[in-house]
Amino acid sequence: REAFREENHEIYNDLLGILELVGSHLKLVEHPPDEIVPLLRRTGELSTSLRFLIEEDDDSYVYWVERRGRGCFLQATPIDVSRLLTERLFDRVDTAVLTSATLAVAGGFDYVQKRLGLDHARTLIVAGHFDYRKQALFYVPPHLPDPRSPGFARSAATEVTRILEHSRGRAFVLFTSYQQMRLVYEAASLEIGYPTLLQGSGPRRALLEEFRSTPHCVLFATAAFWQGIDVPGEQLSCVIIDKLPFAVPHDPVVQARIESIRRAGGNPFYEYQIPQAAISLKQGFGRLIRSRSDRGVLVLLDNRITKQRYGQVFFDSLPDYSFTTRIADVESFFDV
Missing domain, CATH: 1.20.58 (Methane Monooxygenase Hydroxylase; Chain G, domain 1)
Incomplete structure (x- = not known):
């Protein structure tokens, strides 16, 4: 600065x-x-x-300059929001009730309580009314390369094409970056025998309306479609996510929060990056089961969730989906 x-x-x-x-x-x-x-x-x-x-x-804020096109934007955001929330909200009300379908991590609220400064909050996890084991199948292909490797996009495109054959389209294919989305779309779109839409080819609302009204449609998109989207029924029967949605490490806010935890003697990977990614994964998968009659397959193309020790945190944070690493189980699920 x-x-x-x-x-x-x-x-x-x-x-x-x-x-x-x-x-x-x-x-x-x-x-x-x-x-x-x-x-x-x-x-x-x-x-x-x-x-x-x-x-x-004020060193409790992170400051940066962002250039987009011909514009220049000066940005600032607090590294730790807990003090501001306490001063401007929680200390000014007798009671605050916070509800969410996705904020629990590994069966508890430790992460969000620390982030929001809720040291003495009473917490409750209420069982959902969906039968996730019957309504949803969670599939992780065991054979794909690491998402960070150069050959991942090509392998992912092949796997996406196979999955969409079984789901007969009707899918969101969600990515953590625009670059990965474009690479997989370019490799897979000509092989997919169903209508395809690509984020950026039109306004968000128009793409959603076209997806809803086009039988067997497939939408390739990024974070803009991870939350606040509701497509009930068979029109959306499959959600595919390219990799565990860890926050971009070179983002100024992420960098500042990681450094703040490290200075305090903590482990930013387990205290911040993993819990945040677990919440994001739940939000992305939450696009699929929106009613008791919905059925579908959730796919994560990142098999680190089964190979790395931290993967258990993600499993413990997700609903109780049926789980498989066999494509044959995906085929059987859609054949019912």
Whole structure:
């Protein structure tokens, strides 16, 4: 940030001066029309935010510059949100009830309680009303290479094609990165005998509507389709996820939180990265079973979940799906 300040101090000073000049002129208006009041408030907010982003040295925040296209965005976010939530929410109410279908990790709330600063919260896990063992099959192909290896995309495309033959399309194929999505889509799309959609080829809402209205459709997508999507019934009968959804390690917020845990003597992989990934995996798989009549297959193309010791945390966090490593079981499930 110091280098950014030095390089851009003239632009910063000019912009701050313009905001203050505009604000001072707006205050001189004796009987301002309705549209002036929010404009005055906005100039004040922009000035305060700009000062915070450029001048503030609060080490409980992480600051970074993000460039997208021709735009430049100054960002700041708290490394630990627990203090802010305590001051601005929990200390101001007598009772707060937090509910979620996905926040428990390995059968407990230790992770989310620590992240939110809920040291003395009472917790309860209520059994769901879905029969996951009958309604869903969880399949992990044992033969695929490590998702980080160069040959993974080609092998994954072959496996996706096989699975979609058994599911007769009707699937979300979800990825943790745009690059992996494009590689697998390019390798598999010509081999898939069903209509395919690719995130980025149209607005999110339009793609969802087309998926819902197109029989046997297959949607290739990323994180934008992991949450808040509801496609009940047979139209969505399979959800395939490319790999365990660990947060991108070079993300500034992730880096800052990892370093904060490490400085405190903790283990960021087990205390932060694994629990966060377990929650994300549950959210991604949660697209499939949305009612008692839904049936489908959940696929994870990342067999580290069966080979690495930490994989048990993911199994203990997921609902009680039937589990298999045999493609024949997938075929049998869809033949019922």
